[in-house]
Amino acid sequence: MSASLAGRRVLVSAGPTYEDIDPVRFLGNRSSGRMGFALAAAAASLGAETVLVAGPVRLETPPGVRRIDVRSAADMHEAVLCGLPADFYIGAAAVADWTPRGVASHKLKKQPGVDTLTLVLVRTADILADVAAHPSRPRCVVGFAAETGDDADIARYARGKLERKRVDFICANRVGVAGSGFEAEDNALRVFWNGGERRFGPAPKTRLALHLLDFIAGRIA
Numbered sequence: 001m002s003a004s005l006a007g008r009r010v011l012v013s014a015g016p017t018y019e020d021i022d023p024v025r026f027l028g029n030r031s032s033g034r035m036g037f038a039l040a041a042a043a044a045s046l047g048a049e050t051v052l053v054a055g056p057v058r059l060e061t062p063p064g065v066r067r068i069d070v071r072s073a074a075d076m077h078e079a080v081l082c083g084l085p086a087d088f089y090i091g092a093a094a095v096a097d098w099t100p101r102g103v104a105s106h107k108l109k110k111q112p113g114v115d116t117l118t119l120v121l122v123r124t125a126d127i128l129a130d131v132a133a134h135p136s137r138p139r140c141v142v143g144f145a146a147e148t149g150d151d152a153d154i155a156r157y158a159r160g161k162l163e164r165k166r167v168d169f170i171c172a173n174r175v176g177v178a179g180s181g182f183e184a185e186d187n188a189l190r191v192f193w194n195g196g197e198r199r200f201g202p203a204p205k206t207r208l209a210l211h212l213l214d215f216i217a218g219r220i221a
């Protein structure tokens with residue numbers, strides 16, 4: 001391990017977001033938050049002033065990390081942009097791409113004889129793209145991509161995201177297979193940047209996080 005992040009500010013997002021439908025229901029996803037928490041822990045252990053914006057997860061705050069809890073994609077967007085300026089932004093959160101157009105103030109009730117329900121969803125703001133386009137853009141912006149396709153699809157989607165969102169690195173991982181992704185202890189990542197790619201893992205998320213940060217910090221040093 002060679003990199004030191006002393007004197008640097010690292011902003012990390014982690015976990016899912018919950019998009020409320022009514023007072024008792026929401027749309028969520030299977031992100032555990034572990035990868036983002038491991039990255040925040042690694043950043044703090046390398047000496048960075050570390051801020052972690054966390055969606056709804058049941059995880060302990062890593063030592064030396066300042067944590068801000070949020071619920072929805074809109075809350076996370078606000079908290080992340082308020083966390084700028086930073087030297088690094090690592091968007092490990094599985095932010096909802098869609099949210100209900102409105103939150104019902106009362107619990108939605110079943111209607112006799114009606115057996116379908118239509119929810120209208122609208123796109124959420126893209127936090128990663130907004131951080132990358134911000135006047136106080138961090139020197140290094142890192143996004144994640146959870147994919148279910150084959151190797152060639154993963155590379156194509158990740159390179160598309162690099163370009164579209166104007167970020168420095170995309171860490172792609174395969175979900176829906178054993179030993180990788182959302183609820184697993186271990187993970188395997190393919191990290192893409194303009195003109196390159198490197199594979200990390202499979203390894204425990206804590207070890208992977210240290211290697212990844214060390215690598216990224218080294219590449220932009």
Ligand code: CTP
Nearest residue numbers: 091092093095124125126127128143144145146
């Ligand atoms: N992201 C974000 N804000 C959103 C949606 C996603 O910041 N509203 C970030 C995530 O934190 C992650 C990356 O964007 O770093 C994931 O990109 P996204 O385009 O959401 O990936 P997919 O959902 O896999 O995209 P697609 O549906 O196009 O495959």
